[in-house]
Amino acid sequence: MAAPSPGPREVLAPSPEAGRRVATSSSSRGGLLWRLRDKQPRLGLFEIGPGHELHRLTCMMQAGLWAATQVSIDHPLLGPPTEEDFSEVMTQVQEGFELGTLAGPAFAWLRHSLGLAEKDYQASLGPGGPYLQFLSTSKSKASFFLSHDQRFFLKTQRRKEVRALLAHLPRYMQHLRRHPHSLLARLLGVHSLRVARGKKVGEAEAKRPGRRGQLQDEILSSLTPYPCPQKYFIIMQSVFYPASRISERYDIKGCEVSRWVDPAPEGSPLILVLKDLNFQGKTIYLGPQRSWLLRQMELDTAFLRELNVLDYSLLVAFHCLHKDERGPGSSLVLRTARSVQGVQSQDEPGAQNRRLLPEVPNALHILDGPEQRYFLGLVDLATVYGLRKRLEHLWKTLRYPGRTFSTVSPARYARRLYQWVEAHTE
Missing domain, CATH: 3.30.810.10 (2-Layer Sandwich)
Incomplete structure (x- = not known):
């Protein structure tokens, strides 16, 4: 029998204004010139501005990630991640969408171990500038993005891929501890995004499955309590950074x-x-x-x-x-x-x-x-x-x-x- 789950961890609820600020500031720059600029390649990348089919999605990602990172800023870890930290799911609801953060404390510790300040991480991934669409030659149906400073790479993932990443996460982090100069890409976060229904703005909750054996099923099922559009995505340190002189x-x-x-x-x-x-x-x-x-x-x-x-x-x-x-x-x-x-x-x-x-x-x-x-x-x-x-x-x-x-x-x-x-x- 699974151990009883502890109550929700007290976290800072995301600001209801954050998503509105992103949408408002973006829409104010609309018009013909902005749409034309959005179609021009910038080193193989496209700014995702108003009118782009992925603009609404990336605005939600930015506002959600800002709020999720604020939790780790306000509640820093005091030591290495525990077994429960690898199993945690935090759900934050904003106006019109909700963001799930999977194994958030474990990833926060990994970012800390790499010398990456949470404020810098938040500034890169938050609403400070438009994401860039990366024109991939991959045959997969995934969407690829870069943060506005090109420091972090975001990629949509299928459910089964997320399941595999979470299952391997403890061993992945152990490998990086044993081999700190490993060539493995540094995975910095795993999230879900869906249109929210039936919850009030500002709600936030954290769930911890009881047994490690239940990790994948309980984490993923906890993110789908009712039918609604949903995406999963990962964040990693971009291998091609800084990119200014890459030929x-x-x-x-x-x-x-x-x-x-x-x-x-x-x-x-x-x-x-x-x-x-x-x-x-x-x-x-x-x-x-x-x-x-x-x-x-x-x-x-x-x-x-x-x-x-x-x-x-x-x-x-x-x-x-x-x-x-x-x-x-x-x-x-x-x-x-x-x-x-x-x-x-x-x-x-x-x-x-x-x-x-x-x-x-x-x-x-x-x-x-x-x-x-x-x-x-x-x-x-x-x-x-x-x-x-x-x-x-x-x-x-x-x-x-x-x-x-x-x-x-x-x-x-x-x-x-x-x-x-x-x-x-x-």
């Missing part, structure tokens, strides 16, 4: 089927994320840091293999370093303590695979070679190798004889992606 971006899976993207025309402001076949003939030159990268890929892909997941990607981007940025005497300094504050582990220090980190924002996803700076990160960690994927593997084996495709066993997937990195680095 090329790639999404690598280590296979060939459906792994080509037609590049943007020369001179076009549109920047696309290219794929494996576009990378042919290129090499990542790392010099002495290559051994670190290979070891970290080995550690991270072994962890993902243990989770029985596949179809994740290695994001790769690069830009040229200026002369004064090259070499250990310029921009590279030993920043281990400051960059990964709070996540160092005293266990197995030899397995942590630490490295020199550049003195830049987002240092954990940046690796400097002799002449170029590389942005690297493993993303899309929620696809489990279940019956559907096994059947897909059999079908693709018949459909693409002798060719490599993404749907293979987690062990083969991990090994193949590691081998791709080994073959494309020097």
Whole structure:
């Protein structure tokens, strides 16, 4: 029998004016000029202004995230997350919608461990500026957004993907504690969003399932007490940040089927994320840091293999370093303590695979070679190798004889992606 759930945690109810402020300030900028500006690409991104089909959705996301982050600001954690923290669901209702925050205290602790101030997180994701729509080359039906400062990446997720992420969350955080310089993308929050019905503005409640075994079902069912439109989305630290000097971006899976993207025309402001076949003939030159990268890929892909997941990607981007940025005497300094504050582990220090980190924002996803700076990160960690994927593997084996495709066993997937990195680095 499940343990009785404690009463609702007292939290700051979201301001009813927050959502109205976003909608009012956005609508006041309407008109022909704004709509035309919204259609112009900005480094492959589009501002989601009035008239955009996703404008109302993103305004609700901004107002909801502002209020959700305010809770963690007003009630900071006093220690590492407990089992109950991983199971908590907080629901906050504003005018016209409600936002669910899943495992909020656990994610707040992870943000703290990365040295990310909650006020900065709130300012980036709140109503301070329009979200940017990211034009993805992915075949999924997900929507992709960036915060206005491009620091955080938001992506809609299916229910089963959210289930997998929540199930893996304790082990994911343990892996980051053991390997603080991991290439895994830093997942910073998981939320639900739905049009609210039957509740008053300003209500807020927190629910904690009783047993860890009930975590996924109770968290997800608690968010759907009545039929209504609903979306799930995740927030993570953008791998491609800061993006101002990035010249090329790639999404690598280590296979060939459906792994080509037609590049943007020369001179076009549109920047696309290219794929494996576009990378042919290129090499990542790392010099002495290559051994670190290979070891970290080995550690991270072994962890993902243990989770029985596949179809994740290695994001790769690069830009040229200026002369004064090259070499250990310029921009590279030993920043281990400051960059990964709070996540160092005293266990197995030899397995942590630490490295020199550049003195830049987002240092954990940046690796400097002799002449170029590389942005690297493993993303899309929620696809489990279940019956559907096994059947897909059999079908693709018949459909693409002798060719490599993404749907293979987690062990083969991990090994193949590691081998791709080994073959494309020097």
